[in-house]
Amino acid sequence: MRRRSLRQALVRRWMLFAALLSLLFAGITLLLLFVLEDSFIDRRLQTVAATLPTDARAPNLPAHFQLVPFAQLTPLEQERLGGRSVGAMAEFRRDDGRYVHARLVPGADGGRAVLLYDVTGELTVSPRLPVGLAYAAAVFVLTLLCAWLLASAFVGRAERHARRLIAQVRATPDPASLEALARDEPVSEYAEILQLHAEVWRGRHAAVERERETLAFLAHELRTPLQSARTSLALLQEAEAASPALQRLQRALSRLERAGNAILWLSSETTFAGGQPTHAASTLHELIDELQPLAAARQQSVRVHVPPTLQWEAPREAVETLLANLLLNAIQHGGAGVIDVEADAAHLAIRNLPATADAPGFGLGLDIARRLAARIGWQLDLRTSTGQVCCALHWAYWEHVPDPASEAPFAAPAP
Numbered sequence: 001m002r003r004r005s006l007r008q009a010l011v012r013r014w015m016l017f018a019a020l021l022s023l024l025f026a027g028i029t030l031l032l033l034f035v036l037e038d039s040f041i042d043r044r045l046q047t048v049a050a051t052l053p054t055d056a057r058a059p060n061l062p063a064h065f066q067l068v069p070f071a072q073l074t075p076l077e078q079e080r081l082g083g084r085s086v087g088a089m090a091e092f093r094r095d096d097g098r099y100v101h102a103r104l105v106p107g108a109d110g111g112r113a114v115l116l117y118d119v120t121g122e123l124t125v126s127p128r129l130p131v132g133l134a135y136a137a138a139v140f141v142l143t144l145l146c147a148w149l150l151a152s153a154f155v156g157r158a159e160r161h162a163r164r165l166i167a168q169v170r171a172t173p174d175p176a177s178l179e180a181l182a183r184d185e186p187v188s189e190y191a192e193i194l195q196l197h198a199e200v201w202r203g204r205h206a207a208v209e210r211e212r213e214t215l216a217f218l219a220h221e222l223r224t225p226l227q228s229a230r231t232s233l234a235l236l237q238e239a240e241a242a243s244p245a246l247q248r249l250q251r252a253l254s255r256l257e258r259a260g261n262a263i264l265w266l267s268s269e270t271t272f273a274g275g276q277p278t279h280a281a282s283t284l285h286e287l288i289d290e291l292q293p294l295a296a297a298r299q300q301s302v303r304v305h306v307p308p309t310l311q312w313e314a315p316r317e318a319v320e321t322l323l324a325n326l327l328l329n330a331i332q333h334g335g336a337g338v339i340d341v342e343a344d345a346a347h348l349a350i351r352n353l354p355a356t357a358d359a360p361g362f363g364l365g366l367d368i369a370r371r372l373a374a375r376i377g378w379q380l381d382l383r384t385s386t387g388q389v390c391c392a393l394h395w396a397y398w399e400h401v402p403d404p405a406s407e408a409p410f411a412a413p414a415p
Contacts (some may be wrong), residue, residue, distance in 0.1 A: 302339045
């Protein structure tokens with residue numbers, strides 16, 4: 001939708017109102033001029049009619065006046081005056097083009113006569129109408145100009161006040177400052193908007209604080225039992241040979257530890273901008289070794305193509321947690337076949353075949369995985385097509401050291 005400036009909209013509407021009001025006044029003025037002119041003419045006609053003699057003598061009439069018996073009028077003129085009584089007045093244009101005002105008076109023979117007043121040369125409004133319209137157009141333009149200047153001045157002050165208010169809102173550090181700004185605002189509508197914004201801000205801030213406290217509590221409570229479980233698992237592995245149950249327990253503990261690390265990262269609002277680099281090949285190799293039995297059970301294999309010297313400028317715990325969940329998602333919710341993992345200096349992509357049946361779920365969830373990626377300055381995109389599912393990571397903090405052996409892929413062992 002096309003956006004418009006509030007200032008432009010208000011100025012246009014004010015100018016439209018001024019234009020309509022000017023046209024209305026011009027029309028009323030023109031109508032009053034015609035009415036006044038007709039009233040002056042009719043009043044003079046009545047004055048002359050009052051001086052007519054009552055006997056049969058020929059009256060001495062002023063110039064442009066004429067007393068005509070009703071029978072001497074043309075049929076069309078008789079038709080216009082035929083149904084009127086003595087004393088009635090009318091105005092019309094005669095057959096010869098002259099414009100007259102007429103009044104029915106008593107005739108000398110007891111009938112009716114018509115006192116005609118030829119006003120063809122005495123009309124002032126109609127002949128001077130073009131000149132009057134020119135003056136009216138000039139006044140109309142001046143009115144619009146004044147309306148534009150007044151509206152611009154008024155709306156300009158309102159616009160400056162609104163922009164100053166927006167700058168103050170952006171500079172407020174907390175909802176309490178915004179509420180104080182609302183109390184000091186003289187315009188009630190602006191004050192109501194500020195108060196509403198402060199309430200929304202306070203509610204959102206409370207929700208974020210509750211989420212952060214919950215995440216911090218979970219992270220704190222998970223670390224102690226996880227450490228105890230890892231110690232107990234190490235004792236069990238020393239006591240007896242590795243078994244599928246112990247392997248599953250090892251994977252479960254690894255997922256819980258990564259979940260705790262993810263909670264710690266999500267409870268922080270800082271974005272990572274450098275630190276201890278993480279080696280890409282070794283991190284992916286360890287993750288694939290851990291998840292290989294699960295992939296083999298689903299008739300899948302993982303193939304990795306990554307330069308051996310590629311390093312990620314991000315903490316290993318966060319990278320390992322994010323990649324583990326993406327790989328686990330590809331294994332659990334993908335179809336049988338090869339899972340390709342490719343990385344270069346610009347991105348990392350995990351491609352797998354889609355499952356034949358719908359399998360809901362995404363590990364940590366797509367939104368949470370994106371939030372975790374954003375904490376270390378990465379961007380997560382998921383694209384699904386008919387024959388392939390691609391999960392891609394893009395980042396801003398990578399360091400890739402060129403190496404002649406970088407073309408040799410690192411492949412995970414086959415199941």
